[in-house]
Amino acid sequence: MEIMKHYSARIVSNSLCCEDMYEMQFTAHGVEIAPLPGQFCTIRVSQTTSPLLRRPFAISDFDVKTMITSMVYKKCGLATEILTGKNPGDPLDVIAPLGNSFTGFKQGANNILVAGGTGFGPILFWNKYLHGLGEKPVMVLGCRFKAQLPALAGAASPAAVLCTDDGSAGFKGTVVEYLRTLKTGLLDKAALYCCGPTPMLKACHEFALEKNIECYVSLEQVMACGVGACMGCAVKIKGENPYARVCTEGPTFNSRTVLWT
Amino acid sequence: MDLSVRIGGKTLSGPVGVASGTFGYGSEYEALIDFSKISALFTKAVTLLPRPGNDIPRMVETPSGILNSIGLANVGVERFIEDKMPFLSRLPCAVIPNVAGSTAEEYGAVIERLEACAGVWGYEINVSCPNVKHGGMAFGTDPVLVEQLTLYLREKTKRPLIVKLTPNVTDVADIARAAQNGGADAVSCVNTLVGMAIDVKKKAFVLPGKTGGLSGPAIRPVGVAMTYAVGCAVGVPVIGIGGIMNADDALQYLLAGASAIQVGTGNFVDPSITGRVYAGIVTFCEREKLSCVQDLRLLVR
Numbered sequence: 001m002e003i004m005k006h007y008s009a010r011i012v013s014n015s016l017c018c019e020d021m022y023e024m025q026f027t028a029h030g031v032e033i034a035p036l037p038g039q040f041c042t043i044r045v046s047q048t049t050s051p052l053l054r055r056p057f058a059i060s061d062f063d064v065k066t067m068i069t070s071m072v073y074k075k076c077g078l079a080t081e082i083l084t085g086k087n088p089g090d091p092l093d094v095i096a097p098l099g100n101s102f103t104g105f106k107q108g109a110n111n112i113l114v115a116g117g118t119g120f121g122p123i124l125f126w127n128k129y130l131h132g133l134g135e136k137p138v139m140v141l142g143c144r145f146k147a148q149l150p151a152l153a154g155a156a157s158p159a160a161v162l163c164t165d166d167g168s169a170g171f172k173g174t175v176v177e178y179l180r181t182l183k184t185g186l187l188d189k190a191a192l193y194c195c196g197p198t199p200m201l202k203a204c205h206e207f208a209l210e211k212n213i214e215c216y217v218s219l220e221q222v223m224a225c226g227v228g229a230c231m232g233c234a235v236k237i238k239g240e241n242p243y244a245r246v247c248t249e250g251p252t253f254n255s256r257t258v259l260w261t
Numbered sequence: 262m263d264l265s266v267r268i269g270g271k272t273l274s275g276p277v278g279v280a281s282g283t284f285g286y287g288s289e290y291e292a293l294i295d296f297s298k299i300s301a302l303f304t305k306a307v308t309l310l311p312r313p314g315n316d317i318p319r320m321v322e323t324p325s326g327i328l329n330s331i332g333l334a335n336v337g338v339e340r341f342i343e344d345k346m347p348f349l350s351r352l353p354c355a356v357i358p359n360v361a362g363s364t365a366e367e368y369g370a371v372i373e374r375l376e377a378c379a380g381v382w383g384y385e386i387n388v389s390c391p392n393v394k395h396g397g398m399a400f401g402t403d404p405v406l407v408e409q410l411t412l413y414l415r416e417k418t419k420r421p422l423i424v425k426l427t428p429n430v431t432d433v434a435d436i437a438r439a440a441q442n443g444g445a446d447a448v449s450c451v452n453t454l455v456g457m458a459i460d461v462k463k464k465a466f467v468l469p470g471k472t473g474g475l476s477g478p479a480i481r482p483v484g485v486a487m488t489y490a491v492g493c494a495v496g497v498p499v500i501g502i503g504g505i506m507n508a509d510d511a512l513q514y515l516l517a518g519a520s521a522i523q524v525g526t527g528n529f530v531d532p533s534i535t536g537r538v539y540a541g542i543v544t545f546c547e548r549e550k551l552s553c554v555q556d557l558r559l560l561v562r
Contacts, residue, residue: 003292006532044530049325049478049506053529095293095532222320224327224529227293229285229305231334232320242313243334248289 004227007031009092012068014084017150021118022084023060025070026092033096035059035069037126038103038218038252041096042226043083051079056223058195058251059097060121060152061128069096072121072150098226099251102126102193104216109189111137112182114175114204116196122218123195124154138186142175142200176203187211194218194255205255215255221246236261262546263553266300266521268498269421269446271382273355273521275300276554277511277539280502280525281359281385281425282306282331286345287352293532298539299354303385303449303523304345306361309370311337315392316469321458326479326504327526328456330392330468333361338374350380357423361387363395365410372417383421386414386445389452391429391474401427401452404439411443423500425449426491428480433487434494447498449523450488454480477526478504485517492518492558506534508541515542515554516561 009026017023035041042054061070073080086092102122105111111130115123120141130137139160143149146169149162162170163178171178179192190211194204195218208215221233228248236259237244244250244257264275278301284290287302296302314334321328336344341358349356358375362368368386375381388407390397400406411424424440426433428451437448453474458467484503492499501514502523511522527534546554 006293051322052325052477052526053322053327093531222318222322224320224329224526225283225285225289226529227285227289227532229289230283230320230329230529231305231314231331232329234314234317234319234334236317241311243317 004095004098005031005033006095009069009094011086011088011090011092013088014086017072017152019147020075021072021150022075023070023072023150023152024083024086025068026094027066027068032067033069034064035062035097036101037129038101038122039097039099040251041069041071041094041098042223044093045079045082051082053224054095054226055079056098056226056247058122058218059125061125070121072118072152074118095226099247100249102216102252104191104214104254105130106189106191107135109191110186111135112179112190112192113137113139114142114179114192114194114196114200115140116142116175116200119194119196119218120150120152123193124152126193127154140175140178142196174203175200176207179207187213190214192216201255202260205258205260208255216252217255217258218251219246219253219258220251223247262543262551263555264543266498266555268423268520269383271421273300275539276515276521276542277535278303278500278521278523279528279535280523281387283525283528286341286349288345288348290528290532295536296352296354298536301355301357301382301521302349302352304341304349304356304358305335306333306359306387306390307335307338307341307371307375308333308361309338309367311335311340318468320473321467323456323458323475324479326475326477328458328468328473328475329453330470330473332392333390333397338371342374342378346378346380355382356380357383357385359385359387359425361390361396363393365413367396368410368414369417372414376418381420383423383446384414384418385423385425385449386411387425387452389425389427391427391453391455391472392470398427398429401436402430404435407436408439408443411440411445415444421446423447423449425452426487427452428483428487429455434490437491437495441495441497445497447500447520448491448495449500449502450491450519451484451503454483476504478506480504481510481513485513488514488519489517505538506530508538508545511538511542512545512557515557518558520555
């Protein structure tokens with residue numbers, strides 16, 4: 001696994017990509033990192049004690065040529081509000097890459113990538129990565145209405161299926177309702193990769209159980225250290241130890257190992 | 262410059278340690294930090310059997326602090342020895358397991374087991390965890406129990422025994438005196454303060470156990486005051502803990518009477534913090550023309 005590094009990055013861009021969602025791009029400023037889809041970084045947004053903790057963000061792209069890392073975030077509190085005020089050229093305190101990338105990928109399988117809400121980032125990165133390996137994944141992007149669809153490279157690709165709750169764009173309904181319309185053949189030997197709100201992840205997991213296909217989810221939890229030391233970011237799993245750390249055993253999990261409540 | 266700290270007949274190379282529960286078993290931070298600037302690594306609490314820890318969510322950020330309820334999640338002493346000690350033994354710093362238990366016998370059994378490990382420098386006795394029903398703070402708030410437990414553990418080891426105090430008492434100096442009377446070689450001052458957060462929108466406790474332990478800069482003035490009070494009350498070294506984010510914060514503790522400090526929550530914010538704290542202490546001592554870091558406490562007016 002790629003070794004985590006703590007470095008001062010430089011912001012390249014920080015722009016609104018849809019309602020309350022931003023895409024930030026930064027260079028590692030000479031530090032060599034090679035994050036994979038599903039991994040995350042933590043950012044210290046301020047040198048003051050408010051907010052205090054670093055914040056975790058899934059990596060939404062990494063360009064090997066330019067060494068630019070991207071992440072998508074939603075303005076939803078003090079830390080992310082401070083982030084929206086950062087400008088190109090500003091330094092950024094980053095630890096990356098952290099956690100496990102998506103696993104379980106099988107060549108030639110029907111890889112179906114599902115994103116909702118702020119979960120677009122890692123799914124777009126995984127989509128790009130799989131394309132790089134010559135795969136042709138299906139990408140299903142869900143949001144409540146059209147204005148929530150982020151203007152991100154990849155999201156507008158013809159291969160992406162858009163689902164909106166109100167039908168203002170693409171398929172009218174949830175991502176799982178869309179998955180139900182897929183022909184059985186497409187679900188043969190399929191694997192689902194999902195990132196988004198927990199109810200969506202749970203619905204994808206249940207769909208995968210019903211269709212007897214693999215399902216991998218990217219989970220979120222409040223995090224303190226981000227490196228496995230504090231045991232704070234626990235989630236419930238099935239097994240001898242009833243908890244796993246999102247930062248170390250995750251954030252990507254086989255959905256069948258997760259204890260869904 | 263003499264940066265060393267004497268505790269129970271042994272010597273730590275310097276005054277900067279990392280606090281239990283914030284540094285795992287050390288290896289988690291391997292890629293990120295320079296261990297040579299850390300003089301003592303206080304491990305994640307070790308109990309006799311593995312503990313899964315408390316229900317989730319386990320933490321929430323509060324103004325300049327964190328409220329946590331981890332519940333001593335740890336691998337248990339056998340796996341600690343087998344899986345964690347090999348890495349820890351290779352570090353240049355003193356390795357001090359934080360020992361916890363539900364009963365005096367459990368604390369004793371953990372120490373007996375660890376006595377066989379050559380890489381263990383000493384023990385920090387956790388009588389101050391606020392997030393478990395038995396043991397932890399239930400011991401640490403009663404001076405009689407603290408003295409009895411320390412006496413009992415004193416017989417099990419010649420290694421330095423450091424009692425970690427809880428701030429959740431009327432007079433922390435009473436507890437420190439009890440630890441000293443029981444034979445403790447030092448006291449760590451302090452563990453987290455009991456706190457509570459309520460989600461107003463959901464009208465619900467944020468943490469399933471309702472309360473958690475508050476750490477971070479929010480508690481620093483409490484830690485400094487308690488370090489001063491304890492330092493006035495006992496003759497054994499005091500290790501100051503609570504909200505240290507930079508060298509000035511650490512110097513507050515050292516000036517208040519601490520012989521050493523531990524960085525806790527600050528490690529989460531900036532893993533390289535200990536290096537900066539260490540360098541800042543050295544610079545300050547040089548500027549003050551001190552030949553010994555232990556002379557800092559003589560300077561406060």
